[in-house]
Amino acid sequence: MSTQITETETETETESTHQKRRLAEKHARADMRERAKADLSEAEESVKIKVFRYDPEVEGKKDPRFDTFRVPFTKGMTILDALIYARDHFDSSLTFRHSCRQAICGSDALFVNGRQRLGCKTQMSDLEWPVRIEPLPHAEVVKDLVVDMEHFYDQMESVEPFFQTNEIPSGELEEQRQTRENREKVKMSTRCIWCAACMSSCNIAAGDNEYLGPAAINKAYRFAMDEREGEEMKEHRLNIIEQEHGVWRCQTQFSCTVVCPKDIPLTEHIQELKREAVKSNLKFW
Amino acid sequence: MTLHEHDVIVVGAGGAGLRAAIAAHEEGSDVAMVTKLHPVRSHTGAAEGGINAALRDGDDWELHAYDTMKGSDYLGDAPAIETLAQDSPEEVIQLEHWGMPFSREEDGRVSQRPFGGLSFPRTTYAGAETGHHLLHTMYEQVVKRGIKVYDEFYVSRLAVTDHDDPEERSCHGCVAYDIKSGEIVGFRATDGVILATGGDGQVYDHTTNAVANTGDGPAMAYRAGVPVEDMEFVQFHPTTLPSTGVLISEGVRGEGGILYNREGERFMFEYGYANNAGELASRDVVARAELTEVNEGRGINDEYVYLDMRHLGEERIVDRLENIIHLAEDFEGVDPLVEPMPVKPGQHYHMGGIETDENGETCIEGLYAAGECACASVHGSNRLGGNALPELIVLGARAGRHAAGTDLGEAGVPTGPSAKSEDETDLDTPVQPGALDVDDSDVAADGALVEPIDVVEHAVEAERERVRQLLERDGTNHAEIREDLQKAMTENVNVFRNEDGLKRALEVIRECRERYQDVAVSDPSRTFNTDLIHTIETRNLIDVAETITLGALARNEFRGAHWRQEYQERRDDEWLKHTMIAWNDGSPDLYYKPVILEGENKEYEPKVRSY
Numbered sequence A: 001m002s003t004q005i006t007e008t009e010t011e012t013e014t015e016s017t018h019q020k021r022r023l024a025e026k027h028a029r030a031d032m033r034e035r036a037k038a039d040l041s042e043a044e045e046s047v048k049i050k051v052f053r054y055d056p057e058v059e060g061k062k063d064p065r066f067d068t069f070r071v072p073f074t075k076g077m078t079i080l081d082a083l084i085y086a087r088d089h090f091d092s093s094l095t096f097r098h099s100c101r102q103a104i105c106g107s108d109a110l111f112v113n114g115r116q117r118l119g120c121k122t123q124m125s126d127l128e129w130p131v132r133i134e135p136l137p138h139a140e141v142v143k144d145l146v147v148d149m150e151h152f153y154d155q156m157e158s159v160e161p162f163f164q165t166n167e168i169p170s171g172e173l174e175e176q177r178q179t180r181e182n183r184e185k186v187k188m189s190t191r192c193i194w195c196a197a198c199m200s201s202c203n204i205a206a207g208d209n210e211y212l213g214p215a216a217i218n219k220a221y222r223f224a225m226d227e228r229e230g231e232e233m234k235e236h237r238l239n240i241i242e243q244e245h246g247v248w249r250c251q252t253q254f255s256c257t258v259v260c261p262k263d264i265p266l267t268e269h270i271q272e273l274k275r276e277a278v279k280s281n282l283k284f285w
Numbered sequence B: 001m002t003l004h005e006h007d008v009i010v011v012g013a014g015g016a017g018l019r020a021a022i023a024a025h026e027e028g029s030d031v032a033m034v035t036k037l038h039p040v041r042s043h044t045g046a047a048e049g050g051i052n053a054a055l056r057d058g059d060d061w062e063l064h065a066y067d068t069m070k071g072s073d074y075l076g077d078a079p080a081i082e083t084l085a086q087d088s089p090e091e092v093i094q095l096e097h098w099g100m101p102f103s104r105e106e107d108g109r110v111s112q113r114p115f116g117g118l119s120f121p122r123t124t125y126a127g128a129e130t131g132h133h134l135l136h137t138m139y140e141q142v143v144k145r146g147i148k149v150y151d152e153f154y155v156s157r158l159a160v161t162d163h164d165d166p167e168e169r170s171c172h173g174c175v176a177y178d179i180k181s182g183e184i185v186g187f188r189a190t191d192g193v194i195l196a197t198g199g200d201g202q203v204y205d206h207t208t209n210a211v212a213n214t215g216d217g218p219a220m221a222y223r224a225g226v227p228v229e230d231m232e233f234v235q236f237h238p239t240t241l242p243s244t245g246v247l248i249s250e251g252v253r254g255e256g257g258i259l260y261n262r263e264g265e266r267f268m269f270e271y272g273y274a275n276n277a278g279e280l281a282s283r284d285v286v287a288r289a290e291l292t293e294v295n296e297g298r299g300i301n302d303e304y305v306y307l308d309m310r311h312l313g314e315e316r317i318v319d320r321l322e323n324i325i326h327l328a329e330d331f332e333g334v335d336p337l338v339e340p341m342p343v344k345p346g347q348h349y350h351m352g353g354i355e356t357d358e359n360g361e362t363c364i365e366g367l368y369a370a371g372e373c374a375c376a377s378v379h380g381s382n383r384l385g386g387n388a389l390p391e392l393i394v395l396g397a398r399a400g401r402h403a404a405g406t407d408l409g410e411a412g413v414p415t416g417p418s419a420k421s422e423d424e425t426d427l428d429t430p431v432q433p434g435a436l437d438v439d440d441s442d443v444a445a446d447g448a449l450v451e452p453i454d455v456v457e458h459a460v461e462a463e464r465e466r467v468r469q470l471l472e473r474d475g476t477n478h479a480e481i482r483e484d485l486q487k488a489m490t491e492n493v494n495v496f497r498n499e500d501g502l503k504r505a506l507e508v509i510r511e512c513r514e515r516y517q518d519v520a521v522s523d524p525s526r527t528f529n530t531d532l533i534h535t536i537e538t539r540n541l542i543d544v545a546e547t548i549t550l551g552a553l554a555r556n557e558f559r560g561a562h563w564r565q566e567y568q569e570r571r572d573d574e575w576l577k578h579t580m581i582a583w584n585d586g587s588p589d590l591y592y593k594p595v596i597l598e599g600e601n602k603e604y605e606p607k608v609r610s611y
């Protein structure tokens, strides 16, 4: 299913049908809300977030909708903080992935105010309010803000994403040498946290399900450019990314580069691989 | 009933779990990983600093072992520490051969840098993101080998036989909840289960740990009968951002960053916390100083102090500490070139954990543990920076090999209640710790279950019943219980500890346990029910919190990370021993086992830990 739906608002203040489970539960929720309200009156400001909701299994959530939550605003608050607040104080069924809270685990790429962003790395104060939070576009929604990542992982794993070389030194405790320049060359490409923001932003990937996508190509770049793998392996790697659904699909729209939370120059890397592929083809001509 | 069968099951896919799986695979085992997060989401990715390993001329494993023993404040076990120091060079070079992008010297060799408490610059690093590269490099190797990964499977119970004596029990697998489908499935491990579930910082309300670091491994192993060791030793980091717990590295103070309070006083000097070292004093000293400032009303918003680096100048900051600018901006909304950064102490690392020997084996046959969830013990009462990552790869690899059937020789560290040297007899607790209902134990209690498959099936049934109840009954939400628990821990079992506070914490923990009896999950869905997962985690947090507090109350001395107001000295005559807590089917048993200071070639002589 797609996330491109028209917005139908459901305030959490109105009891929706599926939540009328039992009296006791209502009390518990009322309690929760009391606590939240007390916090709200203390806070100087509050911010509204409109969050996409969908659950294939639960009556009332089978049709996607948006819920609006009003959360107290504090300095330094991120999108993820607001979601956690809403979940822990208003609706414990609100579902999203998150873990590290510091832009390293790559769990919480979301579609916020119409752009792919990491929830934990996006300051509330940098956005226009109310803030609209949706799951990543062009991916199957599992529930609320959680999308199915399998396709992304498959693409990542299709480019032989592991180091391969025939040049391991034989000496005991001897490392392979690598120049500082070469390490610097691959540095940005090694920063990827598999968040899938780039893939979600890419028009080509949206139209061609088999397109490797920016992150997987970047992964290939990371190894192809690593001098420790050797020339032969580089040829092999270039063959992989030259396939039908590889680098030549990219139309340099830069959307991936714009959204990458790790500032990886994805489009540049893809372009460079294209040039390398041309060079190596000429060599064998 | 869905049942998966493998030779070795690794629970957790951070640095320790990945290394263990690769090692078991290399020994020819059919190994599978079961993990609640996709491997690359594990918190190993957050480590910045580096990996200690004696790689260079002028350095050797004995120096590394000595530094580690001294750093541990003589509470580490020599066989484990020496294994760590001996194996880490080879393991680090192995990572290099797997392509890990280490920082490089002019000559192309991997770079090393100095770190606190080390007599040689042996911290091997990959930029400011060593953990990220270590995690990804090893996951790449798992992909290469085609090792099966069950990702987003939450392991909630071990399948262990029900012999009275934990040392006679065997582990035959575990039970997991398939987060996407809601199905509860069994995992049968013919050769062993390795727990590698990482830290448990969520016991506190402010931590550098991830939200997923909830101590599931220690709690499950503990309830299955494995003792937990030295749980009172928790490391706090003095400079974390108040709103998220994101760590601001020592580098800022190393470059000349200044700490000051609300009055604009440079309190480390002004109030004599560390007249010589000032901001560069050790982690625990700085953390206590900051909290004292806040407690005495000189904090900002009664919560934090300021760390200022503006005087270093933009050029130097951008050159040396660029990542700090981003961290402060992204996670705190503060531009450290323009204003000082708010910082406060946060939980950082747990030295204590599941008791194992230096082969990663617990006292239950077929059950192993490695990484931060385990305690071998290499860190004793205080971990040195850069010593956790080598622990993941060294002990992870050993656990993997051992589970796969490789003979690693007899372990030097004894495990299980039979290693007991002494009972704790006069611990005065205000409330009864442990289970409310003495039958509340994770081992099958309905007769002699010994057939492996029966043990696994029984565990699956028990878990289905538990989840059904949680989903169907009425009750309160776990979030409030978790919040109250975390607050009580931060207030009373923090860098400052005294008898009254610890007892208060035990009372709150007891209350949390009682309230947990009525906990219910309000999300009725089977699909990706994080409400359910978090509810199960909260129970684990309660068990872990209790063991930390009990250990802290028992230990009447100041050693390493454990500070007691009433006891301001390290007391070697009485306390060169590990605090052990066994679940004992619900009524916890606190006892001790001696520290092993006898190394391969020498005996480590306790000295004053001063730098």
Ligand SMILES: Cc1cc2nc3c(=O)[nH]c(=O)nc-3n(C[C@H](O)[C@H](O)[C@H](O)COP(=O)(O)OP(=O)(O)OC[C@H]3O[C@@H](n4cnc5c(N)ncnc54)[C@H](O)[C@@H]3O)c2cc1C
Residues within 6 Å of the ligand: B011, B012, B013, B014, B015, B016, B017, B034, B035, B036, B037, B038, B039, B041, B042, B043, B044, B045, B046, B047, B048, B049, B050, B051, B052, B130, B131, B153, B154, B155, B156, B196, B197, B198, B199, B208, B209, B210, B212, B213, B216, B217, B247, B348, B349, B370, B371, B372, B373, B385, B386, B387, B388, B389, B390, B392
């Ligand atoms: C900010 C920070 C910086 C650090 N810097 C350094 C450093 O510079 N040098 C150093 O040596 N150490 C450092 N450390 C410490 C070190 O990084 C950690 O101790 C270490 O990474 C823990 O690794 P692990 O494999 O044990 O656990 P983790 O990497 O946390 O992995 C745990 C795994 O267990 C899984 N899991 C947990 N519970 C379950 C369950 N119930 N069911 C299924 N799966 C489960 C998770 O999915 C995850 O895959 C740092 C720590 C932090 C927080």
Ligand code: SF4
Residues within 6 Å of the ligand: A191, A192, A193, A194, A195, A196, A197, A198, A199, A214, A215, A218, A259, A260, A261, A262, A263, A264, A266
């Ligand atoms: S390349 Fe950037 S946007 Fe794409 S998955 Fe990696 S970190 Fe995310």
Ligand code: FES
Residues within 6 Å of the ligand: A097, A098, A099, A100, A101, A102, A103, A104, A105, A106, A107, A108, A118, A119, A120, A121
């Ligand atoms: S929570 Fe880990 S990247 Fe945002």
